[in-house]
Amino acid sequence: MKGTIFMTDSTSTPSDEVAQNAALQTAVIVGLQPDQNQRVLDEALRFARLLDVPLVVAHVDVTRFVTYEDPDGYVHSAPIDINFDAGAAEFEAVQAAAAAVLDPAGVTWTARQLVGDPALAIKQLANKLDAQLIVVGTRKRGIGESIREFFTGSVAARLTHRQHRSVLVVPLGDSVPDSQKEIWPE
Numbered sequence: 001m002k003g004t005i006f007m008t009d010s011t012s013t014p015s016d017e018v019a020q021n022a023a024l025q026t027a028v029i030v031g032l033q034p035d036q037n038q039r040v041l042d043e044a045l046r047f048a049r050l051l052d053v054p055l056v057v058a059h060v061d062v063t064r065f066v067t068y069e070d071p072d073g074y075v076h077s078a079p080i081d082i083n084f085d086a087g088a089a090e091f092e093a094v095q096a097a098a099a100a101v102l103d104p105a106g107v108t109w110t111a112r113q114l115v116g117d118p119a120l121a122i123k124q125l126a127n128k129l130d131a132q133l134i135v136v137g138t139r140k141r142g143i144g145e146s147i148r149e150f151f152t153g154s155v156a157a158r159l160t161h162r163q164h165r166s167v168l169v170v171p172l173g174d175s176v177p178d179s180q181k182e183i184w185p186e
Contacts, residue, residue, distance in 0.1 A: 034093040040137040054108040059094040060118040061087030119158035
């Protein structure tokens with residue numbers, strides 16, 4: 001079965017999610033953000049093909065939080081901010097970017113909108129799907145990102161320390177030369 005399977009918070013039901021999770025067992029999960037370097041998606045696609053498994057594109061809406069989870073795993077969420085359309089727009093952008101790459105590739109894939117802390121949300125999805133691999137990109141370099149990482153930590157690092165699956169961290173942009181002492185100069 002090759003093709004696209006879509007599921008979002010607004011169009012899914014608990015039984016839809018359970019059925020889809022069964023079809024996506026052992027998938028490769030890729031965490032994407034809008035305007036993410038395509039190299040992250042390309043690497044995830046490569047591993048999904050190598051492993052002959054579906055690919056799940058996960059976008060985490062950090063403007064929402066989990067209010068409770070039903071016994072069957074269906075997650076209910078609420079917005080942190082009243083501008084909750086921002087997360088929906090980001091998810092649509094991620095879906096469109098993924099479709100442009102994945103539809104012509106002929107792989108089975110789906111997009112999932114997750115909520116809350118990115119590392120914990122992706123970990124939970126990986127547990128539900130018994131994922132074989134999680135693929136994420138490195139963060140952008142710069143002082144703003146350095147401050148954000150200081151307070152929240154790296155999603156990739158938190159994923160590698162909080163679950164048992166392999167995590168592929170795809171480097172983005174130019175590598176830092178060995179002669180440069182500081183990785184994230186101001």
